[in-house]
Amino acid sequence: MPPMIEVKGLTKYYGEHAAIHDLNFAIDQGEVIGFLGLNGAGKTTTLKVLGCVLLPTAGQVTVDGIDIARDPHEIRRRIGFLPDTPPLYSDMTVGRYLTFAAELRGVPGTEAGKAVAEAEEKTATREVHGELISSLSHGYRQRVGVAQALVHKPKLLILDEPTSGLDPVQIVEMRQTIHLLKGDHTILLSSHILSEISQTCDRLLVIQHGEIVAQGSEQDLASRLGGGGTIEVEVAGPSARAIEIARAVAGIGAGTVLRESDGVALISLQGNPDLRPQVARALVQGGIDLLRIDRGAARLESIFLKLTAEAPQ
Amino acid sequence: MNATLLIARRELGAYLRSMTGYVIAAAVLIINGLLFNAFALGGPDKLSAEVLSLFFYFSSGTTIIASVFISMRLLAEERQTGTLVLLTSSPVHDWEIVLGKFLSAFAFLAIITLATVYMPALIFVNGKISFGHLVAGYLGLLLLGSATLAIGTFGSALARTQVLAAIFSGCMVVALIVCWLLAKVTERPLQDVFVAMALHGKHFPPFQSGTVHLRDVVYYLVVTYVALFSATRVMEARRWR
Known part of the structure; x- marks a missing residue:
């Protein structure tokens, strides 16, 4: 066809x-x-x-x-x-x-x-x-x-x-x-x-x-523009500590706090979503209460902005 | 139904549903009626054939003006409102679009023209005129209208707005009318060219007096064909721009 x-x-x-x-x-x-x-x-x-x-x-x-x-x-x-x-x-x-x-x-x-x-x-x-x-x-x-x-x-x-x-x-x-x-x-x-x-x-x-x-x-x-996608984790506890533990996992890059209130933080981690099991294990073993872990939603706006900013004039 | 007739039927419906269509029809009928009453019937006593000839003379003027206004919307309005894309993205040739539009305008003009028949009918009942004179006069009006509408369709294909379309068409029509006057101030062979091109002065008077010459019929048909062909080429060229 x-x-x-x-x-x-x-x-x-x-x-x-x-x-x-x-x-x-x-x-x-x-x-x-x-x-x-x-x-x-x-x-x-x-x-x-x-x-x-x-x-x-x-x-x-x-x-x-x-x-x-x-x-x-x-x-x-x-x-x-x-x-x-x-x-x-x-x-x-x-x-x-x-x-x-x-x-x-x-x-x-x-x-x-x-x-x-x-x-x-x-x-x-x-x-x-x-x-x-x-x-x-x-x-x-x-x-x-x-x-x-x-x-x-x-x-x-x-x-x-x-x-x-x-x-x-x-x-x-x-x-x-x-x-x-x-x-x-x-x-x-x-x-x-x-x-x-x-x-x-x-x-x-x-x-x-x-x-x-x-x-x-x-x-x-x-994945192409974000260096392998993102993982979103929601944790109860200090966000800085959670990011530090997660980044110790091979393949996980920078972490960004998307939201933090009442002791609960939503963090976006740079890295392949397939690394979610390793990240979850590391957080739990590091004493962080893991409430949720998910594939990071692709941000079309940011993809679009990156593409249009990088495009040749 | 083929595409040309579909487009023609839709356009004719648009004329009959729009206020503009009725305003043009009313204006033509009122002006024709007034001119007929004031100049054809009025003044010194005339033969019935002279009255009929004057009626066709005045009607030719209103036909030319009405044709410019009827045709100005044909393609320019579609381009202005963005509806032309419906036609250009459909499996329809550009010549079918142009011909369909032209036929609708011609049908509308024919309706208006034939609505004036009550005036010759008055002469027919109260005087003595030949039926052939009547048919020749109306044939002339329709041929003149056809040529002017085709020029108007060409103007409408060129212009982006209806007003511009009317100006373009008006200029082209006036240029062809003025050829008759230019012929009077020039010498041969240029004079022959201007005479041959004159839209009204050379080719309409025979119809007006009840005579049909093949050369006049051919002239109006050629003007119609050339103008519609040019409009089609403009439509085709726009696809490249």
């Missing part, structure tokens, strides 16, 4: 300015990929090229084994694209708009009603089927935007900032929608909300100044 997306040497110039330069990555069928980058890093340009809205200046892109330069029409049938601003006709009702989008993507008129109903079901927009798009809240507009992207059951969904401008409740609803879509589609989504990416995606692509600076799972990136 070919990868869903294979990008080799993708470059896009706007005049003299290279928005993206020599991008290389591949996405397998069924994966959910988070696309991370600062404003102006080249996320939207990349997604527009993959969505066949823009043509690349150089490089090769294949979607489901089809070359984007040879048969963009066939690729457009296989993708659903939600740009950063949902392309909604405010004078239409949700139902009519989705029917129009379905027929435009090649769904026969006789099957459009069923396709629209399924898309509305998946995006929880059934209750606004007959309402004018102009009267919808921002959250509903965003969900109708997702519905138009999946109404023709594409293999690949490209979502540019699907949670942009949503309130916390709407973000949770959108997250649930994306979780529902997992399995049925390969999903490539960009977001500024790092926790959103962290909770939704299997793998991350980090882009900076038009170049991919890192790719892998959050844990992979944390």
